[in-house]
Amino acid sequence: EVQLVESGGGLVRPGGSLRLSCVGSESNFNSYWMSWVRQAPGKEPEWVANIAHDGSDRNYLDSAKGRFTVSRDNAKNSVYLVMNSLRAGDTGIYYCTRDVWVGVIPGPHESWGQGTVVTVSS
Amino acid sequence: AVQLTQSPSSLSTPVGARVTLTCRAGQDIRSAVAWYQQRPGKVPDLLIYDASTLQSGVPSRFSGRGYGTEFTLTISSLQPEDVGTYYCQQFNNFPFTFGPGTKVDI
Numbered sequence: 001e002v003q004l005v006e007s008g009g010g011l012v013r014p015g016g017s018l019r020l021s022c023v024g025s026e027s028n029f030n031s032y033w034m035s036w037v038r039q040a041p042g043k044e045p046e047w048v049a050n051i052a053h054d055g056s057d058r059n060y061l062d063s064a065k066g067r068f069t070v071s072r073d074n075a076k077n078s079v080y081l082v083m084n085s086l087r088a089g090d091t092g093i094y095y096c097t098r099d100v101w102v103g104v105i106p107g108p109h110e111s112w113g114q115g116t117v118v119t120v121s122s
Numbered sequence: 123a124v125q126l127t128q129s130p131s132s133l134s135t136p137v138g139a140r141v142t143l144t145c146r147a148g149q150d151i152r153s154a155v156a157w158y159q160q161r162p163g164k165v166p167d168l169l170i171y172d173a174s175t176l177q178s179g180v181p182s183r184f185s186g187r188g189y190g191t192e193f194t195l196t197i198s199s200l201q202p203e204d205v206g207t208y209y210c211q212q213f214n215n216f217p218f219t220f221g222p223g224t225k226v227d228i
Contacts, residue, residue, distance in 0.1 A: 035218075044209055045158075045166060047218040059216045062123070100156075100171055107213050108156035110177065112165045 002026050002111040004096045009116030012086055020081040020116060022096030030054070030074035033099040033106040036081045038118075040092040048094070050106050051079060059106070063089070086120045093117055124148055124212050126221035134227040141197040143224045145210035150190050154214035157186055157195045160223075161206040169208075170195065202228060 003025035012018055020036070035050040049060045049070040058070050067086075072079040079096060094116050097109035125148040135141055145155065153173040158166040168177045170186040173193055183198040197204055205228055210221040 044220045044223050045211075046220065047211075050218075061217045095165065100168060100177070106218075108168055108171045108211060109158075109166075110168050112167075114165060 002098055004098065004111055004113035006094065006096045006113045006116040009094060009118045011119045011121065013122050014087060014120055016086050016120070017082070017084045018086065018118060020083070020094055020096075020118075022079045022113060024077045024079075024096075024098065026077075028102070029077040031102045034072060034079045035097045035099070035106075035109055036070060036079075037095045037097050037109060037112075038090075038092040039095070039115075043092075045095075046092075049081065052104070052106070053102075083118075086118075088120050091118060091120050123217050124151060124215050124219050126210055126212060126219055128208075128210060128221040128224050130224060131222070132225040132227070135200055137200055137202060137228055139200050141200050141204075141226065143195045143208055143226075145188075145193045145195070145221050147191045147193075147212055149215075151212045151214035153189050154212055155186070155188065155193045156211045156213065157184075158209045158211065159204070159206050160209065161203075164206075166209065197226075200226070200228065 008020040036048040039045045051070045069082045096113040098111040100110035155173045156171040157169045160166040174186045207223045207225045209223045
């Protein structure tokens, strides 16, 4: 069973920055698209960004474009999310997820970490 | 962004009942729909993808169907462990979007 472990969340003031990290347990980590999905309290999940298995393609939620950057290091089985210019609306649990299938086309999220909490507040 | 609506927003049904949840998309998304179950205090679990493909390990009482703009998730015989909120998600267009959810109770 795939295990994903996130870290890096915390309390940050509006306008501040955070770097989230996610480490995966499987040996074929480099075969899958990876995503970050967040969930505000009492709300539905919200897809934030994803990155292709080899890092060659990245996509972002409109409100994240220009502020967030997703990257990965397959040698370390890790994916990252650097978040700048944080706003109150970015508050939530941030989950690292792995796609359900191997391949060049991104898809739904089969494996989820336990999440890391980001709170943006003054 | 593709908007998803779900109905009903909540329901309460006896154990053993057949339950059908609906997800509608604001535009044609072919069969690029997934369904997730989120039990209270837990992480979402993938149940179905490609509108009708059952994820490995998911009980066969769950089934999905639909194409284009209308999709359904059916639980053939509701069990106590099925309590939670069910979300649909489209992955045909970026940004991927989730529906607002249907809360299922017994």
